[in-house]
Amino acid sequence: MRRLPVYILLDTSESMIGSAVQSVRSGLSLLLNTLRTDPHALETAWISIITFDSDARQVVPLTELADVQIPELQVRPGTSLGKALGVLRNCIQGEVVTTTAQRRGDYRPLVFLLTDGQATDDWRQVKQAVDRLTQPKVANFYSIGCGDDVDFDMLSEVSDATFRLADMTPETLRKLFIWLTASVRSASVGVGMTESYNGLDMTKRPAEVTSVRKGEFRPWQGRPLQVFLKAWCIATKQPYLMRYRFDREAEVYLPVESHKLSDGGASSGFVDVPDVPVQLLMGSPPCAHCENPYMLFCGCGSIMCLPRILPREATCPRCRTTGALSEVDPDFNVRTSAG
Ligand SMILES: [Zn+2]
Numbered sequence: 001m002r003r004l005p006v007y008i009l010l011d012t013s014e015s016m017i018g019s020a021v022q023s024v025r026s027g028l029s030l031l032l033n034t035l036r037t038d039p040h041a042l043e044t045a046w047i048s049i050i051t052f053d054s055d056a057r058q059v060v061p062l063t064e065l066a067d068v069q070i071p072e073l074q075v076r077p078g079t080s081l082g083k084a085l086g087v088l089r090n091c092i093q094g095e096v097v098t099t100t101a102q103r104r105g106d107y108r109p110l111v112f113l114l115t116d117g118q119a120t121d122d123w124r125q126v127k128q129a130v131d132r133l134t135q136p137k138v139a140n141f142y143s144i145g146c147g148d149d150v151d152f153d154m155l156s157e158v159s160d161a162t163f164r165l166a167d168m169t170p171e172t173l174r175k176l177f178i179w180l181t182a183s184v185r186s187a188s189v190g191v192g193m194t195e196s197y198n199g200l201d202m203t204k205r206p207a208e209v210t211s212v213r214k215g216e217f218r219p220w221q222g223r224p225l226q227v228f229l230k231a232w233c234i235a236t237k238q239p240y241l242m243r244y245r246f247d248r249e250a251e252v253y254l255p256v257e258s259h260k261l262s263d264g265g266a267s268s269g270f271v272d273v274p275d276v277p278v279q280l281l282m283g284s285p286p287c288a289h290c291e292n293p294y295m296l297f298c299g300c301g302s303i304m305c306l307p308r309i310l311p312r313e314a315t316c317p318r319c320r321t322t323g324a325l326s327e328v329d330p331d332f333n334v335r336t337s338a339g
């Protein structure tokens with residue numbers, strides 16, 4: 001039996017934390033449940049999921065549609081596009097049966113890449129990974145970039161077609177996954193009829209998704225549009241991640257929301273990143289654990305939440321130093337995490 005391998009590459013960088021990653025999980029479950037009602041898809045489609053942040057990993061090996069389990073998606077800093085493409089190449093090499101004189105192999109894999117940021121790894125590594133996927137071409141590759149940070153020219157190097165979702169909301173992500181589902185479904189019908197197939201069903205493309213040609217969209221060149229600061233709750237001593245959005249007109253960072261971080265491996269990655277002057281931060285989002293409205297910088301480099309009624313002194317949840325609040329240095333530069 002010839003299979004149609006479908007590889008889904010998901011950006012799990014920190015900017016996906018919260019509703020985006022939840023919407024992507026619901027999108028995946030919609031895709032699987034819908035495809036499972038289709039006899040053509042059940043017969044031919046095999047699914048694999050690769051996630052990437054500071055590293056890349058295959059979280060679902062190429063699996064028969066009926067048996068795919070949706071993985072938990074862990075969010076970490078970084079957007080290692082080059083590593084993701086490298087993992088994809090290795091997986092295709094190891095999992096997809098090629099056609100030889102003796103046997104008919106699988107159909108050419110269908111790849112969907114979903115990302116919301118610029119690659120943070122070395123461009124040479126990305127270039128090399130692109131070359132290994134395209135010379136010779138080993139997959140039909142479609143990229144969907146979400147938001148304003150995406151380097152579409154880089155994506156178009158590896159993609160047969162590149163698309164942009166301007167606004168990433170639960171509703172637009174749901175529509176995106178309905179479209180991808182329809183495309184896999186028509187591809188799984190198409191492969192049965194002819195040797196070639198069209199990867200994406202353009203007739204079902206939602207209005208929110210636009211096609212982007214090379215050189216058409218310039219990514220934002222100024223300060224990062226989002227920054228993420230790791231902080232510690234003074235009450236629970238648990239870590240959380242504060243999200244800020246850059247206001248291009250006012251040129252300051254506005255607080256958006258906080259997200260709890262699990263105390264395990266996921267939160268330990270949020271280090272080693274560029275600096276943002278604290279003067280540009282307009283306050284802080286409430287603590288994700290106790291809703292304290294203020295933040296305080298400790299000399300050890302940690303940020304902690306503070307209650308509305310300021311205590312006279314505070315003990316840092318990280319270094320256990322107790323200090324009077326008047327010692328706060330307003331010019332302190334905060335270490336942020338790069339998404
Ligand atoms: Zn707190």
Ligand SMILES: [Zn+2]
Pocket residue numbers: 298299300301302316317318319320321
């Ligand atoms: Zn401290």
